[in-house]
Amino acid sequence: MTKQKSILITGCSSGIGLCCAHELKNRGYRVFATTRKAEDAAKIEAQGLESLVLDLASSESINAAVDELLKRTNNHLYALFNNGAFGQPGAVEDLKRHVLTEQFEANVFGTQELTNRIIPIMRQQGYGRIIYNGSLLGIVSLPFRGAYNASKYALEGLADTLRLELYGSGIEVSIIEPGPITSAFRKNAYIKYQQNIDKDHSFFKVNYEGMEARLKKKGPAAPFTLAPEAVYKKLEHALESAHPRAHYYVTFPTHLFGTLKRLLPAKGLDWVLRKVSKEENQTER
Numbered sequence: 001m002t003k004q005k006s007i008l009i010t011g012c013s014s015g016i017g018l019c020c021a022h023e024l025k026n027r028g029y030r031v032f033a034t035t036r037k038a039e040d041a042a043k044i045e046a047q048g049l050e051s052l053v054l055d056l057a058s059s060e061s062i063n064a065a066v067d068e069l070l071k072r073t074n075n076h077l078y079a080l081f082n083n084g085a086f087g088q089p090g091a092v093e094d095l096k097r098h099v100l101t102e103q104f105e106a107n108v109f110g111t112q113e114l115t116n117r118i119i120p121i122m123r124q125q126g127y128g129r130i131i132y133n134g135s136l137l138g139i140v141s142l143p144f145r146g147a148y149n150a151s152k153y154a155l156e157g158l159a160d161t162l163r164l165e166l167y168g169s170g171i172e173v174s175i176i177e178p179g180p181i182t183s184a185f186r187k188n189a190y191i192k193y194q195q196n197i198d199k200d201h202s203f204f205k206v207n208y209e210g211m212e213a214r215l216k217k218k219g220p221a222a223p224f225t226l227a228p229e230a231v232y233k234k235l236e237h238a239l240e241s242a243h244p245r246a247h248y249y250v251t252f253p254t255h256l257f258g259t260l261k262r263l264l265p266a267k268g269l270d271w272v273l274r275k276v277s278k279e280e281n282q283t284e285r
């Protein structure tokens with residue numbers, strides 16, 4: 001690279017965000033690796049990364065982080081990787097209103113609020129890259145993941161619309177769709193499950209036991225799980241290709257279910273999705 005490119009990445013305390021921050025730094029980017037908690041910002045700074053605190057659930061935090069970023073870069077940013085998010089497990093009928101709100105505050109509203117703060121900077125530059133981290137679960141749904149499914153479907157809608165609206169601006173919009181990736185995702189989802197789901201008063205008490213086993217399982221919980229570097233490879237393409245793709249599928253399950261979604265009637269796809277979520281669907285084992 002001739003001129004150093006800068007990128008802001010959300011959710012860098014662990015998993016995909018942390019991996020991509022290191023990879024891009026090693027590639028010569030100026031990386032602003034953000035974390036929700038101040039102690040994690042300190043930890044990743046100790047690893048040699050430049051860090052900012054950014055909690056997507058707080059407008060104040062988003063604005064403070066962007067103000068500081070623009071001060072440090074003299075109002076410039078090449079790319080934004082909207083990576084930070086969490087998964088709220090639970091059957092749809094067990095989701096309280098505030099639980100759905102929390103899921104959307106971080107994964108959707110905060111992500112788009114941040115993006116909307118960055119777009120004017122990129123418009124002024126006449127170039128930029130906005131990359132969302134979506135999910136296979138923004139393409140097809142699985143039981144007991146309704147809040148997360150809905151948040152990732154919402155990101156698909158925002159990213160696809162933004163791509164149409166930014167056509168010709170020099171700003172490219174992509175969405176990466178990972179399938180299962182090794183990270184702290186299940187550990188964090190288990191915490192949210194314990195905080196927000198009243199298992200003992202749920203119709204699905206037995207199913208939740210299967211779900212708990214999946215969330216607590218050591219090592220990969222699903223076949224074809226890949227390391228976060230697999231997502232990084234797609235991110236690199238989205239950042240550096242002259243013609244970045246609109247959608248990047250990562251992992252075999254994403255390719256498989258992306259194809260099945262197009263080919264199968266809805267009830268046929270439901271049958272397959274019930275079979276693959278056997279931990280939760282104990283009655284169908």
Ligand SMILES: NC(=O)c1ccc[n+]([C@@H]2O[C@H](COP(=O)([O-])OP(=O)(O)OC[C@H]3O[C@@H](n4cnc5c(N)ncnc54)[C@H](OP(=O)(O)O)[C@@H]3O)[C@@H](O)[C@H]2O)c1
Nearest residue numbers: 011013014015016036055056084085106180181183184185
């Ligand atoms: N792992 C998978 O199988 C998989 C599959 C498809 C898509 N994805 C997507 O990949 C992205 C990264 O997840 P991961 O797998 O790397 O999981 P992870 O290790 O749990 O990382 C998620 C990151 O998002 C951060 N985050 C959560 N709530 C936030 C908030 N309110 N504000 C700012 N950051 C917040 C977390 O911070 P804290 O540590 O402070 O909570 C953490 O740094 C997510 O968008 C996820 O939906 C993951």
